[in-house]
Amino acid sequence: MNSIYDNGEYLKRNHDWHQSDSLWKANQIKKIIKCNNLKLSSICEIGCGAGEILKQLQVKFKDVKFYGYEISNDAFNICKSKENEKLKFFNKDLLNENKYFDCILCVDVFEHVENYIGFLKDLHSYSKYKIFHIPLDLSVSSIIRNKLVYTRKQVGHLHYFTANTAIETLKDSGYEIIDQMYTPSFICSSSKSWKSMIVNIPRHFLYFISPKLLSIYIGGVSLMVLAKNK
Numbered sequence: 001m002n003s004i005y006d007n008g009e010y011l012k013r014n015h016d017w018h019q020s021d022s023l024w025k026a027n028q029i030k031k032i033i034k035c036n037n038l039k040l041s042s043i044c045e046i047g048c049g050a051g052e053i054l055k056q057l058q059v060k061f062k063d064v065k066f067y068g069y070e071i072s073n074d075a076f077n078i079c080k081s082k083e084n085e086k087l088k089f090f091n092k093d094l095l096n097e098n099k100y101f102d103c104i105l106c107v108d109v110f111e112h113v114e115n116y117i118g119f120l121k122d123l124h125s126y127s128k129y130k131i132f133h134i135p136l137d138l139s140v141s142s143i144i145r146n147k148l149v150y151t152r153k154q155v156g157h158l159h160y161f162t163a164n165t166a167i168e169t170l171k172d173s174g175y176e177i178i179d180q181m182y183t184p185s186f187i188c189s190s191s192k193s194w195k196s197m198i199v200n201i202p203r204h205f206l207y208f209i210s211p212k213l214l215s216i217y218i219g220g221v222s223l224m225v226l227a228k229n230k
Contacts, residue, residue, distance in 0.1 A: 005072040021188040022052035028183045030060050044101040046094045047109040051079025069094040095122050103129040111157045120173035124229050132225045134166045139219035163223050175227040182211035186220030
């Protein structure tokens with residue numbers, strides 16, 4: 001599956017490499033950082049893609065140094081042009097480097113990794129804090145509509161999670177959960193079809209009532225988790 005990120009196939013299917021979602025994701029990250037009063041001087045994103053999340057975060061945290069690691073050449077060609085004095089990108093695998101940061105961002109990443117438990121364990125030594133954003137692909141609706149196959153082909157997800165299995169995965173990988181929150185990822189969905197617009201009506205309503213129930217029955221929700229090593 002890794003080849004789709006370098007042979008142009010992933011870029012063909014996701015032409016802006018999800019840059020249109022980046023401001024929204026940066027706002028969710030800012031929220032969990034502020035809610036937990038984290039004092040950070042360096043933030044690194046593993047699998048930074050087009051680098052737009054870090055670019056948006058730099059506007060919000062002007063005194064922080066940002067670093068992005070991306071193994072896909074296609075994505076690196078996009079993010080490299082966004083470098084500046086306090087924002088650096090590397091076309092390398094962070095897990096092969098001897099580096100340490102205050103916080104690692106892992107935003108919609110480990111569901112793409114074949115050995116995701118090993119990946120999460122290997123990530124321990126690179127920072128005190130980790131912020132994970134995890135798509136909650138598993139829902140009653142996604143199973144009935146066979147949506148998981150579409151997700152696998154369109155965006156390369158190899159593993160699918162509910163909120164409970166995502167949290168237990170992090171715990172099993174040696175993390176202590178500090179904070180968690182649901183995020184309404186359906187808001188920034190790239191799909192503009194009439195079907196998606198119709199289903200987003202009950203999503204808005206149910207998210208206000210119970211994000212957990214929305215994630216279980218209809219989907220369109222992700223989980224943001226702040227964790228540290230046990």
